[in-house]
Amino acid sequence: MRLPRRLVAVGAAIMLVAVGCSSAPAALTPIKLQLQWFPQAQFAGYFAAVDQGYYKAEGLDVTILPGGVDIVPATVVAGGNAEFGISWVPKALAARESGADIQFIGQVFQRSGTLQISWKDSGITKPEDWRGKKVGTWGFGNEAELYAAMQKVGMDPTNASDVTIVSQDFTMTAFLNGEIDAAQAMIYNEYAQVLEAKNPDTGSLYTADALDVISMESAGTAMLQDGIFASQAYLKDHEDVAVKFLRASFKGWMFCRDNAAKCVDSVLAADAKLPKGHQTWQLNEISGLIWPSPNGIGMMDGAAFARTVQVALDGKILTQAPDADAWTNSYAEKALKDLAGDAKGESWTKATVTLTEGGQ
Amino acid sequence: MSTRRRLRPALGFLLIVAILLVGWEAAKLLAGDPWRFPDYGFYWDPPLRWKPVNDLNLPHLWTIFGAFWELDAKGETYLSSLIGAAFFTARESALGFALGTGVGLGLAIVLIHVKVLERGLVPLLVASQTVPIIAIAPVVVVGLRAGWFGVAIVATYLTFFPVTIAAIRGMRSADPRAFELMRSYAAGRRTVLRKLRLPASPPYLFTAFKIAATASVVGAIVGEFPAGIRDGLGGALLQAMQYYSFSPQDLWAAIAACAALGIVAFLLVVTAERIALRGYRPTEDGARA
Numbered sequence: 001m002r003l004p005r006r007l008v009a010v011g012a013a014i015m016l017v018a019v020g021c022s023s024a025p026a027a028l029t030p031i032k033l034q035l036q037w038f039p040q041a042q043f044a045g046y047f048a049a050v051d052q053g054y055y056k057a058e059g060l061d062v063t064i065l066p067g068g069v070d071i072v073p074a075t076v077v078a079g080g081n082a083e084f085g086i087s088w089v090p091k092a093l094a095a096r097e098s099g100a101d102i103q104f105i106g107q108v109f110q111r112s113g114t115l116q117i118s119w120k121d122s123g124i125t126k127p128e129d130w131r132g133k134k135v136g137t138w139g140f141g142n143e144a145e146l147y148a149a150m151q152k153v154g155m156d157p158t159n160a161s162d163v164t165i166v167s168q169d170f171t172m173t174a175f176l177n178g179e180i181d182a183a184q185a186m187i188y189n190e191y192a193q194v195l196e197a198k199n200p201d202t203g204s205l206y207t208a209d210a211l212d213v214i215s216m217e218s219a220g221t222a223m224l225q226d227g228i229f230a231s232q233a234y235l236k237d238h239e240d241v242a243v244k245f246l247r248a249s250f251k252g253w254m255f256c257r258d259n260a261a262k263c264v265d266s267v268l269a270a271d272a273k274l275p276k277g278h279q280t281w282q283l284n285e286i287s288g289l290i291w292p293s294p295n296g297i298g299m300m301d302g303a304a305f306a307r308t309v310q311v312a313l314d315g316k317i318l319t320q321a322p323d324a325d326a327w328t329n330s331y332a333e334k335a336l337k338d339l340a341g342d343a344k345g346e347s348w349t350k351a352t353v354t355l356t357e358g359g360q
Numbered sequence: 361m362s363t364r365r366r367l368r369p370a371l372g373f374l375l376i377v378a379i380l381l382v383g384w385e386a387a388k389l390l391a392g393d394p395w396r397f398p399d400y401g402f403y404w405d406p407p408l409r410w411k412p413v414n415d416l417n418l419p420h421l422w423t424i425f426g427a428f429w430e431l432d433a434k435g436e437t438y439l440s441s442l443i444g445a446a447f448f449t450a451r452e453s454a455l456g457f458a459l460g461t462g463v464g465l466g467l468a469i470v471l472i473h474v475k476v477l478e479r480g481l482v483p484l485l486v487a488s489q490t491v492p493i494i495a496i497a498p499v500v501v502v503g504l505r506a507g508w509f510g511v512a513i514v515a516t517y518l519t520f521f522p523v524t525i526a527a528i529r530g531m532r533s534a535d536p537r538a539f540e541l542m543r544s545y546a547a548g549r550r551t552v553l554r555k556l557r558l559p560a561s562p563p564y565l566f567t568a569f570k571i572a573a574t575a576s577v578v579g580a581i582v583g584e585f586p587a588g589i590r591d592g593l594g595g596a597l598l599q600a601m602q603y604y605s606f607s608p609q610d611l612w613a614a615i616a617a618c619a620a621l622g623i624v625a626f627l628l629v630v631t632a633e634r635i636a637l638r639g640y641r642p643t644e645d646g647a648r649a
Contacts, residue, residue, distance in 0.1 A: 038590075068588030069598070070502060172605035176416055196606035200393030200415050273432065273599055358430075358607045 028061035029241060034082035035067040036091075039270040041282035042188060042226065043086065044263050045108070049252025051266040058244035064270070074100045078231055083238075084245060089224035089305070090312040091141060093322055101231045104327035106246045106298035106335075107305075108253065109289045112222035114145050115191055116214045117175070118182040125212050127153045127219050133181040136168035142184065144315030148221035149214075151314070172197070187215070188285035192278060195355045205357060223308040225289070228298070232325065239331070246335035250297045254341055257287050257348055278359030284351050291345030298332040381421060387413045388420065395420075419609045424616070427609040438610065442596060442617040449592035450621060452508050453580035456515020457625075460572055463516065464523025465565075471524070472531050472557070473549060489521045493579060498586035507589065514583030515576040522575070526568030530561025562640065566633040573625040581618060593618050 035043050046064055049055050055062040065082055067073065073085035074095035085092070089104065096102050116135065118124040124133065127149045137143040143165070147157045155162045166180045172193050175183035185191040191213070199206050216222040228249065235242055256263035264279050272279060290297060305327060312318040336343055389395075391410035396403055411417065428439035467485075471478040496517060501510040534556050542552050584594025593614065600611035 068590070070498075070586055070588045170602055173416060173608075176605055177411060177414075190605075193603065193605045198415070203394065203396045203398075268434075271434075274603065275432070 028056065028059055031055070031060045031062045031084065031241070031245060032065055032082040033062055034065045034071070034073040034076045034085040036071075036073050036085075036087050036226070037067045039064075039066050039267065039272045040189075040274060041264065041267045041272070041279040042286055044256045044267050044283050044286065045253030046086075046249055047252075047266040047270045048255045048259075048263045049248045051269070052252065052255055054248035054251045054255075055245070058248045060241070060244055060248065062245070062248075066271070074102050074229070077229065078102055080231070080234075083234060083241070084228055084230050086226055086228060089227055089308050090144065090317050092227075092229055093309070093312065093326060094141070094317050096322060096326060097318055097320070101233055102229045103232050103235060103325055104227045104229045104300065105235070105242055105331040106228035106249065107224060107300040107327070107332075108228060108249075108298055109224065109226040109286075110291075110293050110301065110304070111289045112145065112216045112225055113187040113285065113289050114142075114216040114222070114225075115185045115187050116146060116149075116182045116216075117185050117191060117194065118212045118214075119178075120210055120212055122181045122212070124182050124214070127155075127214060130163050130182060131155055132163065134164045134166050134179070136166045136174065136180040136183040138168050138170060138184055141315070141317050144311050144317055145216040145219075145221050145223050146184065148311045148314055149216060149219035152219065152221060182214075188282040188289070192281045192285075192355055192359065196278065196357060196359045198357060205355065221307075221311055222304075223311050224300075224304055227300075227327075235331075242331045243334045246298055246331055247339055250335060250339060250343060251341070253290060253297055254343065254345075256283060257291055257345055260284065260287070260351065275358070275360045277353075277356050281353045281355055281359070284353045287348065288350050291348040293344055294346075296332070296336045296339075296343040297345070298335065300327050300329055300332075384418070385421060388418065392418070416605070416608055419612060423609045424612040427607075427613040430610075438613060442593070442614065445591060445593045445596045446617055446621045448508070449577070449580045449584070449594065450625075452511045452583070452592065453515050453576040453621075453625065455509075455512040456579055457519055457572060457576040459512065459516040460519025460576060461523050461569065464520035464568070464572070465527050467520065468524045468527030468531065469553065472528055478528075485521060485524065488517075493518060493582050494585070497583050501583055501587040507587065508592075511580055511583035511587055511589065511592075511594075515579030518575040518579035519572040522568040522571040523565065526564040527561055530564030531557035533564065534560035562637060566629065566637065569629045569633070570626055573629045574622045577618070577622045577625050593621065 033046060035046075037043075039047070043064070046062075050062055050064065065076075072091075072095060073082075073087045074092040076082050077085040078095070078100035085102070086108075087095075089107070092100075092102055092104070116124075116130075118133075122133065123129060130150060135146070137146050143157075150157045150163065157163060157165055166174070168174060168180065168184055172183060172185065172190050174180050175194065176197055183190075185194070194206055194211065195208060197206055198204065199210075228246065230242060260280065260283055264276060264283055267279050267283070268276060274282075293299065295301070309318065309321050313321065387410075388406070389404070390406055391408035392406050392413045393415040394403065394405045415423075428437065428442070430438045432438065432441060471481060493514065497514050500513050500517070504510040504513065531553075538556055539552070542556055547555070580592065581594040581597065584592045585598060587594075589595055590599070596614045597611070597618065600607070600614045604611050
């Protein structure tokens with residue numbers, strides 16, 4: 001990975017020259033943020049915070065590192081190759097259990113975006129209806145919420161006479177081909193992909209009223225997803241940086257809530273591969289996972305964390321409950337104290353985004 | 361060679377491709393999803409329904425062709441981003457091919473002179489080639505942490521074996537009487553290698569190079585998967601795969617680009633062979649008595 005480092009160096013050099021010319025008082029602190037996936041609206045708030053200069057205003061020069069199939073943000077952050085990382089809570093906790101030094105400091109997503117979707121004619125409207133059906137999951141830890149929801153209604157996911165678990169690839173092709181009855185889907189991604197596909201029998205797109213949706217939130221087995229973490233070793237000496245980073249990131253998310261169209265432009269400029277329509281849909285749904293934030297954006301809900309840990313333990317993602325250092329609200333509290341604007345978003349309502357073929 | 365004789369294989373190739381394409385659409389006409397051209401008021405409902413040829417699993421050829429002209433978020437056509445990706449992957453596979461043929465040839469020269477090694481090592485080499493490349497790639501690419509260079513190593517791994525085997529055979533292919541003659545002159549191993557073994561091997565080597573050229577492209581594409589490299593064709597494939605449900609034509613277009621790169625690599629070797637072996641006579645240099 002030589003090129004990005006060189007780019008950073010060039011960027012830093014340009015920045016220095018720029019700073020020198022404008023005779024600004026202090027140099028910016030370079031910060032790297034490791035995402036858990038490729039650039040998309042799921043991370044809109046951070047891209048917006050860069051574009052709107054929120055990080056710079058806090059004295060930070062933030063570089064956003066895209067994630068990928070082989071990138072484990074917790075490992076990157078624990079190894080000191082990035083100061084901050086974004087990850088689903090259970091995945092990072094699993095890395096923490098195997099020795100990665102990380103602590104969650106800002107729980108941005110308040111809700112889980114995981115759904116189990118099915119065609120109307122399958123008549124699956126509640127978890128009990130999965131009995132005897134073919135139910136898809138991506139596996140690799142993504143099955144924990146689903147299995148917990150099954151066990152809650154007395155179904156054994158490992159018993160084929162109760163339910164057939166089908167391993168699903170990361171597309172919705174098997175679902176569209178009718179090979180699985182209920183497919184796992186993120187509300188901000190795969191669910192939209194179904195609505196962007198053409199129904200061959202009508203020649204027009206599938207519509208939401210052709211689908212039944214069971215969310216893991218409604219099933220009561222949701223796990224916390226995107227949160228911001230850093231290593232405790234770093235946090236010990238950089239409390240002020242962490243607070244500044246959180247404050248600017250929160251501002252970015254608030255900007256995206258209130259200026260969706262401009263925010264989508266920031267995402268598209270960040271080398272997002274999927275087209276505008278899809279990103280607009282995604283941002284709207286992501287905002288729905290963040291807002292309202294009853295205690296202010298980034299504040300961890302202790303009960304939701306406890307439930308996440310329980311589901312992770314039941315699903316054998318974790319072998320023991322993490323200690324009290326796994327998360328803290330102290331940085332987020334400090335960040336929220338000096339944050340102007342509405343940090344709770346209680347009056348925010350979801351917009352109606354119409355999807356088009358291929359998400360254009 | 362006359363122009364006509366040179367054109368004939370190309371014509372044959374085009375004919376086969378045309379038959380395949382017609383067959384593709386014929387299957388869809390018979391058992392695919394309904395055909396809709398509202399602009400022309402055309403609607404056709406195929407009499408049968410067979411899932412493998414529906415629009416999701418086997419898109420129309422014109423849909424795939426149309427995918428090349430789709431614009432991405434930055435206003436770039438898919439075709440131009442695929443061409444960029446092909447150049448990136450071509451760099452990996454070219455380095456892999458160069459390293460692989462070098463290693464393969466060197467190994468063959470060693471093996472042919474040290475009998476013990478040949479007996480001991482060849483089974484190992486064969487075993488190395490039976491391990492699926494998809495299993496080796498993460499070890500090399502993630503282990504080396506070397507980005508596109510690591511990917512080139514994967515291409516090397518796929519490339520060297522056919523070259524080794526062909527070179528060993530090629531270097532043994534010279535006339536036995538020529539070997540006897542050399543021995544009667546008390547020629548050293550190095551002289552035999554230079555005057556007899558190497559001159560006899562090009563026809564065999566070029567056959568191996570043809571296999572190696574396409575293998576190096578495959579190695580480079582597969583090597584990109586675990587590397588998380590998004591700039592090449594492997595990255596383009598992964599990207600398209602992820603969005604297959606609502607844009608299946610993108611994956612087919614990416615596959616076409618991969619095939620095109622493989623064909624170009626193959627044709628380059630064929631051209632090199634034509635030039636290198638023009639007027640080649642194994643009898644010269646005493647390869648044949």
